[in-house]
Amino acid sequence: MSPHPAPSAARAPLRVALAGIGVVGGGVVRLLEANRDLIARRAGRPIEIVAISARDRQKDRGIDLSAYRWEDDMGALVAADDVDVVVEMVGGADGPALTLARQALGAGKALVTANKAMIAHHGLDLARIAEQADTPLKYEAAVAGGIPVIKAIREGASANQIARVYGILNGTCNYILTLMERDGANFADALAAAQAEGFAEADPSFDVDGIDAAHKLSILAALCFGARLDIDAVAAAGIRNVIAADIREAEALGHRVRLIGMAERDDGANGGGLYQNVQPCLVPADHPLAYVPGALNAVVAEGNFVGRLFFEGAGAGAGPTASAIVADIIDIARDEYGPAFAMPVDALDEAPAADAGARVGKHYIRLIVEDRIGVLAEITAAMRDAGVSIESFIQRGDEEGGGVVIALVTHEAPARAIDAALAPLRASAHLVGEPMHMPILAL
Template identity: 55%
Template sequence: MAVENASGRALRVGIAGLGTVGVGVVRLLAENRDILLQHCPWPIEVTAVSARDRRKNRDVDLSKFDWCDDPVALADHPKVDVVVEVIGGSGGAAKALIERAIAKGKHVVTANKALLAEHGTALARSAEQAGVALAYEAAVAGGIPIIKSMREGLAANRIEHVYGILNGTCNYILTQMRETGREFADVLAEAQQLGYAEADPSFDVDGIDAAHKLSILTAVAFGCEVDFAGIKISGIRNVSAMDIEYASELGYRIKLLGLSRLIDQGAERRIEQRVHACMVPQNALIAKVDGVYNAVVTQGNFVGQNVAIGRGAGQGPTASAVVSDLMDIARGRILPAFSAPADTLKKIPAAPEGSHVGPFYIRTMVVDRPGVIAEVAAIMRDENVSLESMIQRARSPGDRVPVVFTTHETSQAQVSRVVQKLGKVSAVVEPPHVMSIEQLS
């Protein structure tokens, strides 16, 4: 959509939310105006904004923009063609604004992964019925153009699986734990001081943020409805310095990964979506992605493996993703939100709990006494779990000592039964810690 305004032909933008990302969009559109004009048929201009505090100093000139105290009013603003929603949250004003904008026939660009994870399918249907764009490159992996890559560059392929490091905060924490030998709580506190983690870090460290993003990637990859509720989610709170040390000894690194793939269960296809800390081989490319960086790996049946690495958050990368969507709208490139028309998105059931199959890492703390290892091994034998290796450090009779097992390929359900039985062994003094081992290249 492009219209005439006082400055000539332009795409007029209203921005809801003037935090880090919203201010970044204003700056990028101003500072890179000449670059954008080389690629777009007309200027992209901010005409109206909305935020909670009009008086806050944001170190950017907002005086020439109309101000709306109510963000939803941007949808009705006569000088707004595209609404950029960077408020956040899965409901409230963000949802009301997007729904109103679509109803008014205005394009929407959003960075709101929580909203898309909860309501993405319904919003996509509404946008297509209204003939407007629902664009969200900034919602997944910040500055990595992964949505455009999957929806356009890889569109000729059948995507077989997708996985990645989808949360920079967790990746930073795990990297620092590995490099310094410090425990989770200590590194988290440092990450909060540096601004890499929120005061309440639950969304990040408990895997929710990564799961929101994975649900979106899954819908794009497999042409299915968004199913956030179908994701098996855990975070990194239980990863210890001891686990990271053992991982290194075994030839692995620990990463919080989001993984999604189609699996066959009898005559039915299901989607396995998981977010959890897991071990990956040290020589795998994704094992070498450290710090606040994100990475997304896709496997196409003709193109093979593609790896995209970049900053997953921050003002510059996220603003860049928002503006790339605005440029597509200015060029008239309006595509279905999730790679296929919303009415054709398949409803694929989630894989049942415990169905994941692969090797596992199990660490338990036991009282060092004769017969303990035999008792633990007997439990694994009874559950038909085959051991690949065992590590027991120096003997300390009567003391607590760690014992680590890795298994051959087995099911999550079998491992869960092993853990449940281990918890009833008197010599086991704390709940066993389990991680899957992902044999990635």
């Protein structure tokens, strides 16, 4: 008798419907068509697109969609008997995308989505519906595009207690900061270049104000710490106020400016809770994150047994995002899925927000001030009164925005003391514009 079991009968194709055929949707179609045979072998069964739905049937998408049934109403994808998986690529935290997601899961159809805003705001609700229907909810493409970080954390590092997770979660901001670093460009010119290259939208607020990164961080935090999603607990600040002088001063200090999303469990000394923050930071020049260029994303997770895990790759774009979506579909074809957030919703912790003001570290502060006698004394007095000790103080004499640039580095101090020092300076008649404050990360 052979020691190997006889091969099982061929499995029926997994039938997929696509909602939204934009850049990413087109990428999914191309990928499933180009790698059809390879995907079928890896999935253990064929994967077939049976229906598609989008707003404009006549739009030229650069691909032939004539082989697929077109549904003007996305709801028809849920009602169809020949659909096993609905892939949501409509976008938006609410509205049609959320309605489709709830209907699909409620009808027992697997859902795959790249919609980080919807998952960040409604992930718990969707996960509960998926559990009740015993059907998959998959969202690898919602965080860091083509980087398989969700799978790695949920499965590969599942035995580890994660100390913290952090990284570069928005490619648009990283592209802008890279141009400022490489070319000495100011923010406005670097943003215009990013828009011209297609890395930034006409309205870039979602990216440059840290909102996109906050959505992704909240998802990573839920996975890493077994906590309930709470997007409102993520403090987010973007890169609009970063100027060329900040980039130069960071380099002089042996650091680089990066927009960093970080989530970390408080050790209990400050009341416990979960710290979640997105803001520009000074990253040591010898840390891997300092070498992440252009529009790439990178995520670092620190486990108590596995150590530091580092993931880097394309965080957006048709190819990388489609790759992540199809990887989720392949998992469904193999019947490889579990709870959306690595454990049932009822097992997730109600983690309170940690006291961010109690976090102690060094800080970089940049001010633009009028060139007047007494301004330096005003700055040092504000620091003294808040209990903040200054490690270094630099006045380059550069004119910026009608004033002189002053940069200083503090000794270790609580974040709330820095805020207390900046409060009277913001009200000063000698200050030009908004102060810039960035933590200096010890990684």
